[in-house]
Amino acid sequence: MDLWNYLEYAAWAASALFGLFIVIDWIKTDSQYSEEFLTSSREGELEALTEEQHHRG
Amino acid sequence: MAQEQQTEHVGLARVLGPAHVWALGVGIVLVGEYMGWNFAVGKGGAYAALIACWFAGILYSCVAMIDSEVTSTVAAAGGQYTQAKHIVGPLMAFNVGLYLVFAYTMLEAANAITVGFLVDTVATMSGHSGVLDQRPFIILAIMFLAWLNYRGVLATLTFNLVITAIAFSAVIILFLATSGIFTTSPLQHAELMSGPASLPYGWLGILAAMHFGLWYYLGIEGTTQAAEEVRSPARSLPFGTLAGVMTLAIAATLTWYVCSGLMPWEYLGQAGVPLFDAARLSGSTFLMVLLGIGTLFATLASANGCINDASRAWFAMGRDRYLPGWFGAVHPRYRTPYRAIIFLVPIALIFALGAPIDQVITFSILSGLLGYTFMPLNIILFRRKWPLDSIKRGYEHPFHPVPAFVLLALCGTTFFAVFLGYGTQLVAMIAFYIVVSLWFHFWRYRFVNRGAQFTMPWPKPRGY
């Protein structure tokens, strides 16, 4: 066992940690919000929205 | 946020500036200078690689000009996918979307493989005995960057800006240190490229080198994916893209100059991390550490940008129901296409852990190449359906249709180069796209609303 063996384990652990964060947050988000809200983004809509704001401002 | 909740809408966040666009474009590509381009040397020798580098530079200048014009007008996530949808038609858009996703996901896999290789090299140099398991480092690179992308685009691309700038500076410093301006130069171009080493495969080698010549720049067109997150796309996108191509042409030429002056072409043509090798040969520990860090940063920046771009394209297709609508979701807090990001992680891992790197690179190059072949068709139809006076463009590229035809000719040449070495993959790849096109046309397209997918506020196209 030298430093690099420990680094291997550390890399495994860190990968699992990042993966875990993503999966937990994913499940939490999906259960917290409705599907309609989550998939409400439409192409070109942002364009319309910013232009609207410009006109108002 | 308050407004989004009021209107019951959630979309991507418009937070990026032109520097982020540059970082996204150059960040994806710069890794090509640190690994991969040198396979062009293996294909035809050092001179062939330089000629391929410049021809590929012309190819990408055409790509950047054409792309800048269209994207300064069609500014939406999905980039070329959205362009194709508005200009050529749905089936073309579906194919272009898949080119993007595959080109970037394969490039991401290639980057992760390189991270593993680099860690292994450093471990061996530091006296590690036994075989290092590269897998945890490959997986960590992908998981960390997926996490970063998941958490928000501003932090992701600011991170990219910093590491790309460091990796780019490392190339410049290596060039200055070895150029002979300050000390006697260790470069020996004349000796290393003399006799049969000048063009080992003759003229055919130059053609063959075009295959990996693309690698000097592959991915710069990804800047358009940020269109929905940039504060002023009509200005930032052309600027970031064109500045990116110039940066890369400089970096590519310097890289070639230093590496070909230090390594015999037979070695250079198969090296895993050529710039790092060049720094080792320069004899300076400082340069070696610097270029080692540069290699690591370049691969991370590239994989990072790839996750960003591939997920935008996948998301945009899900949003239009070209793919299951489930993928068209935006994270309410982080404002990222989180499901697309998650979905592409295992796919990148499958290829990073299971396929040899030159194959992965070839998959990526082929998908990119199919996309570049689409661009001339795209711009010709764009100018025909909406002539210059019909809609306002943020940027108009000069000399139309010369760049389109030059691009088409160079793509043809590159197809031939790929055919010389990887003809089977080429045919398998196109067979896949044909099957998938039929699947889309006869099955999947029924879930797509017809008129609603045309979202640009343009007049009716000419001739319809």
Add this chain to the structure above:
Amino acid sequence: MAKYTAPVQSKIGQIIDVIVLLIMAIGALYIPLWLGMAGSSKEPVAIENPTWEALGQNPAMVGQWEKLGFSDPAAAAEMITARFDYSFSISSLIVMIVVIVGYYAILLRFSEKEYCDVIAEKFGE
């Protein structure tokens, strides 16, 4: 023209579509690998007791090889003599051209058909 209303796809249908797409994609990328048809391998030429001179390396090249860790010409011989085979048959070149051109032709043709519907619905007849 009547407005086309797309059916809403069920959750299971969505999952099946993704799986189908994945199988096709991974198949296209891995089948050539499994069949061993992928890629161009380099064939080294065997040379007995190679010297740097026999390998065509001049003193500058030898110096760099040594710095790279190849002090013995035999260790570098395989790398130096390996060459790609660029020979090809005209018939396979023609097959490739037909496949690529045919692919883009299909793409443009179907796209145009679908595009006409989109424009007709968007801008009205």
